[in-house]
Amino acid sequence: MKPYINDFLIKKGLPQDPRYLGWMKKKEAWKKKKEEERKTRQEEEKRKKEGGGGGGKDETERRAGTNPGGEGGHDNKNNSNNNNSNNNKDNTNTDEKKEEEGQKEEKEEEEKEETKKVEKFDFEKCVWANNRRCFKITVGNSSTAGIISGHEKLTIEHLRPHCIRIANQIDKLINGGWSLYHWAADPVVWVPRELNHKADSLCNKSMDIKQEHRYIHPHIDKIIRTGFNLKLCTDGGVRGGKTSGTGWVIYAVQVDDVGAEGKHVAVIEGGVYYDRGMSSLEAEIRALEEALTCLGMDL
Numbered sequence: 001m002k003p004y005i006n007d008f009l010i011k012k013g014l015p016q017d018p019r020y021l022g023w024m025k026k027k028e029a030w031k032k033k034k035e036e037e038r039k040t041r042q043e044e045e046k047r048k049k050e051g052g053g054g055g056g057k058d059e060t061e062r063r064a065g066t067n068p069g070g071e072g073g074h075d076n077k078n079n080s081n082n083n084n085s086n087n088n089k090d091n092t093n094t095d096e097k098k099e100e101e102g103q104k105e106e107k108e109e110e111e112k113e114e115t116k117k118v119e120k121f122d123f124e125k126c127v128w129a130n131n132r133r134c135f136k137i138t139v140g141n142s143s144t145a146g147i148i149s150g151h152e153k154l155t156i157e158h159l160r161p162h163c164i165r166i167a168n169q170i171d172k173l174i175n176g177g178w179s180l181y182h183w184a185a186d187p188v189v190w191v192p193r194e195l196n197h198k199a200d201s202l203c204n205k206s207m208d209i210k211q212e213h214r215y216i217h218p219h220i221d222k223i224i225r226t227g228f229n230l231k232l233c234t235d236g237g238v239r240g241g242k243t244s245g246t247g248w249v250i251y252a253v254q255v256d257d258v259g260a261e262g263k264h265v266a267v268i269e270g271g272v273y274y275d276r277g278m279s280s281l282e283a284e285i286r287a288l289e290e291a292l293t294c295l296g297m298d299l
Contacts, residue, residue, distance in 0.1 A: 129182045131255040132227040135173055136181035137292075140200065140235040141284035142190040148288070149186035162285050169292035181229065188288070191233075198269075199235035202247025203287070206271035207239055214270035214294075223267055228252035231264070234291050236283025244278045246287035247271035250295055268294055 128134055139145050146152030148166055170187050174180075180187060193200060205213065217223065224230075234248040249269040254262035272290060274283075 128229060128253075128255045128261065130179070131229065133178050133229070134181045134255075135178050135230040135232065136185075137170075137188045137232045137288070138191045138196060138234070139188055139284055139288055140191070140193060140196045141281060143281050144284040144288060145186065145188045145190040147285075148188040151186075156279075156281070159282060159285055162282075162289050166285070166289050166292060169289075169296055172296060178230075181231075196233055196235055198249045198266075199233040199247045199287075200237075202249060202269055202271045203235045203237045203245050204247070206245035206247055206273045207237065207243055210243075210273050210275075212270070212272045215266070215268070217265070217267040220267045223252045223265070228265075229255050230267075230295070232288075232291050232295065234284070234287040236280065236285070236287040238277055238280055238283055241277040244274040244276065244283050245271055246274075246283060246290055248287050248291035248294075250291060270294065 128136075143152060147154050147163060148170075154160060154163055202213075229252070231251040231253050232248065233251070234246070236244070236246045238244045247269075248271065249266050251264040252267050253264055268291075270290075272286070274286075278286075
């Protein structure tokens with residue numbers, strides 16, 4: 001069963017829709033810019049490596065040279081000993097360099113992977129279709145996003161009521177005059193931890209203080225009536241399979257004319273502590289349900 005079917009992405013006729021063409025044009029321009037930045041970084045790294053390699057060569061040539069002032073067998077013997085010592089040092093240095101290079105390559109690969117993750121969501125993070133009465137829901141678990149958006153099947157039956165309540169809350173938002181942050185977007189999207197750090201810290205806070213906590217902005221009614229866009233960030237976590245917690249934050253977001261995010265103001269934030277273990281999927285779904293329920297009370 002799909003708790004929520006995404007009716008906002010209708011694939012038929014997309015290429016003819018001017019909204020789609022305009023969005024794709026922005027996306028292609030963004031990709032081109034990121035590719036140019038990546039090439040520039042690679043060229044700079046290459047130049048640094050080439051510049052750093054000269055000193056080693058001069059050192060090797062100096063070591064290989066003979067003693068111009070040497071005389072007789074004594075000096076030859078000293079030179080022989082020095083060459084043996086230098087060879088041993090060179091072997092040691094070579095091993096150390098290989099090890100350092102291996103560690104550096106591993107670190108570079110990890111950094112590249114993290115950069116890819118963040119860059120993948122950079123464009124979607126900053127583009128909004130309108131600057132009033134739009135909402136965006138982000139979660140820290142890809143399965144949660146897939147299930148609620150209708151792309152994955154729900155296999156854990158006891159979570160079905162939670163998913164249905166989440167779908168009903170999203171429908172309530174849409175029927176109340178709110179729209180998705182982008183006309184072709186899924187109702188719930190996954191983001192990596194780097195882009196969800198506030199909800200992650202609130203989740204940790206729930207488990208640290210071992211109780212529910214909540215903050216509501218004193219002027220929330222005025223902010224919502226003004227029609228700012230809303231961004232919901234949620235996260236759930238489990239510690240040692242014995243305790244669990246949730247965390248969420250709802251921002252009022254200012255958006256400029258080209259759809260870029262501006263100032264963020266946290267209007268609601270909170271979390272709940274559970275004195276029992278649960279799956280990470282259940283924790284994430286509970287966090288999303290709690291955030292939407294709390295928002296529904298103030299709309």
